[in-house]
Amino acid sequence: MGDSNGMREVARAAGVSVSTVANVLSRPSIVAPETRRRVQQAIDHLGYVPSGPARQLRGLPSPIVGSVTLDLANPFHAEVNRGIEDGLAEAGCLVLACSTDLRPATESRLLHLLQQQNVRGIIISPAGPDPAQLLEVSRRGTPVVLLDHPKGELDLCSVAVDDLLGGRLAGEHLRELGHRRIAYLGATVDPGPVARRRQGLREAVGTILDVRMDVHPPSLGEAAAAAAERVVALAPTAVVCINDTAALGLLDGLEALGVRVPDDLSVVGYDDLPFARRLAPPLTTVRQPAYRLGFAAAGLLLEEGQPGHTHREVWFQPELVIRASTARIDGHRIDG
Amino acid sequence: MGDSNGMREVARAAGVSVSTVANVLSRPSIVAPETRRRVQQAIDHLGYVPSGPARQLRGLPSPIVGSVTLDLANPFHAEVNRGIEDGLAEAGCLVLACSTDLRPATESRLLHLLQQQNVRGIIISPAGPDPAQLLEVSRRGTPVVLLDHPKGELDLCSVAVDDLLGGRLAGEHLRELGHRRIAYLGATVDPGPVARRRQGLREAVGTILDVRMDVHPPSLGEAAAAAAERVVALAPTAVVCINDTAALGLLDGLEALGVRVPDDLSVVGYDDLPFARRLAPPLTTVRQPAYRLGFAAAGLLLEEGQPGHTHREVWFQPELVIRASTARIDGHRIDG
DNA sequence: TTGAAAGCGCTAACAT
DNA sequence: ATGTTAGCGCTTTCAA
Numbered sequence: 001m002g003d004s005n006g007m008r009e010v011a012r013a014a015g016v017s018v019s020t021v022a023n024v025l026s027r028p029s030i031v032a033p034e035t036r037r038r039v040q041q042a043i044d045h046l047g048y049v050p051s052g053p054a055r056q057l058r059g060l061p062s063p064i065v066g067s068v069t070l071d072l073a074n075p076f077h078a079e080v081n082r083g084i085e086d087g088l089a090e091a092g093c094l095v096l097a098c099s100t101d102l103r104p105a106t107e108s109r110l111l112h113l114l115q116q117q118n119v120r121g122i123i124i125s126p127a128g129p130d131p132a133q134l135l136e137v138s139r140r141g142t143p144v145v146l147l148d149h150p151k152g153e154l155d156l157c158s159v160a161v162d163d164l165l166g167g168r169l170a171g172e173h174l175r176e177l178g179h180r181r182i183a184y185l186g187a188t189v190d191p192g193p194v195a196r197r198r199q200g201l202r203e204a205v206g207t208i209l210d211v212r213m214d215v216h217p218p219s220l221g222e223a224a225a226a227a228a229e230r231v232v233a234l235a236p237t238a239v240v241c242i243n244d245t246a247a248l249g250l251l252d253g254l255e256a257l258g259v260r261v262p263d264d265l266s267v268v269g270y271d272d273l274p275f276a277r278r279l280a281p282p283l284t285t286v287r288q289p290a291y292r293l294g295f296a297a298a299g300l301l302l303e304e305g306q307p308g309h310t311h312r313e314v315w316f317q318p319e320l321v322i323r324a325s326t327a328r329i330d331g332h333r334i335d336g
Numbered sequence: 337m338g339d340s341n342g343m344r345e346v347a348r349a350a351g352v353s354v355s356t357v358a359n360v361l362s363r364p365s366i367v368a369p370e371t372r373r374r375v376q377q378a379i380d381h382l383g384y385v386p387s388g389p390a391r392q393l394r395g396l397p398s399p400i401v402g403s404v405t406l407d408l409a410n411p412f413h414a415e416v417n418r419g420i421e422d423g424l425a426e427a428g429c430l431v432l433a434c435s436t437d438l439r440p441a442t443e444s445r446l447l448h449l450l451q452q453q454n455v456r457g458i459i460i461s462p463a464g465p466d467p468a469q470l471l472e473v474s475r476r477g478t479p480v481v482l483l484d485h486p487k488g489e490l491d492l493c494s495v496a497v498d499d500l501l502g503g504r505l506a507g508e509h510l511r512e513l514g515h516r517r518i519a520y521l522g523a524t525v526d527p528g529p530v531a532r533r534r535q536g537l538r539e540a541v542g543t544i545l546d547v548r549m550d551v552h553p554p555s556l557g558e559a560a561a562a563a564a565e566r567v568v569a570l571a572p573t574a575v576v577c578i579n580d581t582a583a584l585g586l587l588d589g590l591e592a593l594g595v596r597v598p599d600d601l602s603v604v605g606y607d608d609l610p611f612a613r614r615l616a617p618p619l620t621t622v623r624q625p626a627y628r629l630g631f632a633a634a635g636l637l638l639e640e641g642q643p644g645h646t647h648r649e650v651w652f653q654p655e656l657v658i659r660a661s662t663a664r665i666d667g668h669r670i671d672g
Numbered sequence: 673t674t675g676a677a678a679g680c681g682c683t684a685a686c687a688t
Numbered sequence: 689a690t691g692t693t694a695g696c697g698c699t700t701t702c703a704a
Binding site: 341342343344354355358362386387389390391392393394395396 | 680681682683684
């Protein structure tokens with residue numbers, strides 16, 4: 001019993017033509033109730049499932065949206081992806097989640113694969129500094145939405161976070177506590193948003209002492225733990241970390257070194273992940289509305305389908321959350 | 337200038353037929369070097385990208401694999417998804433990540449959508465208790481791999497974790513510490529794997545006091561924090577939580593209630609997420625190899641393509657990680 | 673209200 | 689080594 005050509009099969013079973021079956025599926029109202037019923041019954045009976053690829057080949061939009069982030073296991077990005085998923089849900093769309101690990105080559109490969117799959121659109125936190133490929137993808141008809149990235153000159157939609165402000169918030173907080181010798185624990189090559197945070201930090205504190213880690217080791221947390229020694233060697237009174245996960249690892253590393261937080265060293269994270277408030281010590285950090293970023297990006301992407309669409313940019317503000325991992329400097333440090 | 341029929345366009349530009357272009361793409365070796373070069377050049381020049389849907393319509397497998405989990409923002413599942421992504425990467429496949437929020441209706445809808453998209457296969461931690469639909473999907477040609485779920489009678493591949501053991505490990509640990517009155521903080525309806533943990537726990541400790549939370553509220557953590565009162569009302573000397581995220585929230589709730597951990601109450605989590613070791617207090621928990629589960633599942637799924645495939649089951653063992661959130665009972669409690 | 677027919681872009685015989 | 693051809697399952701005019 002061939003269930004080969006799906007729709008033809010249904011048509012035969014219902015004693016109608018394929019186009020009638022097609023109509024029952026996409027414009028039920030124009031089909032006579034009785035016919036509609038028969039067709040529907042045949043569909044149920046055969047367990048017929050329409051073919052997405054065939055529809056897409058005919059020009060209908062795919063329900064799949066690509067999400068390209070640094071790492072889908074990173075809790076921040078996972079939350080963003082969930083926001084995207086929910087934002088897409090009512091439109092019946094699905095998230096194809098991809099990690100770049102910050103490698104431009106991987107990003108490029110993913111972009112190619114997604115284009116090839118004819119996705120409805122792509123939401124991306126660009127890893128590569130060069131937006132040319134993104135514009136090219138967009139120009140060829142696949143809508144692209146930038147995430148945690150201001151559109152700048154780019155002719156694209158974007159969801160931006162004021163990263164400069166985020167960095168500044170952290171820096172000002174530390175300065176108010178009397179810190180002058182401030183380190184920054186970042187990646188060997190910071191992605192765009194992170195680079196802007198660092199810049200905001202520098203604007204607020206003047207000089208910053210850089211410690212760079214290779215983000216690839218088993219995990220970012222471990223990389224940060226391993227970097228503790230290098231941080232301490234710089235003799236800062238405070239460290240701002242690339243994110244909460246790094247801060248978590250650093251806290252472990254510092255403990256192993258016998259450095260007390262915040263007594264000997266203040267530590268600031270970024271993102272305000274759920275665990276930040278319950279760490280030992282509770283982590284001072286800069287909150288970003290991860291879920292809402294994703295949700296907004298999904299909305300922008302779906303809008304791109306509309307007739308008279310023009311690119312928009314949606315901004316979000318980060319927020320400083322002060323906890324116990326930062327403290328006023330006592331002045332009894334080597335330098336102050 | 338129409339870039340309409342992609343391949344035909346390239347063929348014309350290179351002065352060859354479509355099938356030669358197709359050959360350059362899928363069997364370059366059978367094309368004359370010079371011709372190949374010309375075609376490749378035309379491809380690059382036009383920025384031609386092959387159409388996935390068209391290929392799939394012709395019967396080639398889709399590179400997309402569906403992953404259906406409880407919640408892709410949940411750090412445990414996020415890590416699983418990353419394992420899947422990496423396990424799939426060398427085969428050039430991509431993960432379509434979906435959350436069920438434990439709703440059977442959502443699971444069912446997703447399964448339908450994925451089938452319709454003609455995905456290469458589906459990796460799922462079933463939400464619904466009824467495996468009928470999964471078997472049906474598999475029977476219709478979409479490979480299904482069960483994740484954190486023993487295959488049991490099912491004729492499917494699966495990656496299973498010994499959840500019974502996990503629950504037992506937690507229970508035995510608590511008994512050794514002298515605990516007799518043990519609560520279990522679960523969801524109103526536990527998904528399969530979690531139900532098995534609870535069973536293992538009961539096997540080890542005899543009776544357990546149930547506290548059920550609605551998992552839908554803003555977040556599981558908040559639901560757990562809110563449930564603290566109900567836990568305390570049961571006057572247990574220890575609580576085992578559905579997972580680390582719930583334990584995190586419960587810790588907050590307990591603190592607000594003035595209950596000290598582990599002095600007044602021992603707390604056990606599940607998963608051993610990265611933050612568990614650094615909470616206040618460090619959390620005793622049962623570790624699951626999230627990443628490896630996903631990686632293994634991806635491997636099984638890809639194997640399903642092979643000629644003489646037979647369904648396999650891969651087992652993983654959970655591991656008790658003892659930290660400071662559990663302590664020997666002092667005997668000065670109401671009951672012991 | 674329903675049916676016939678023309679492709680969407682591609683692959684895989686098969687023919688040259 | 690390259691070209692011709694017949695569809696894959698569906699949507700969509702257009703005709704009946």
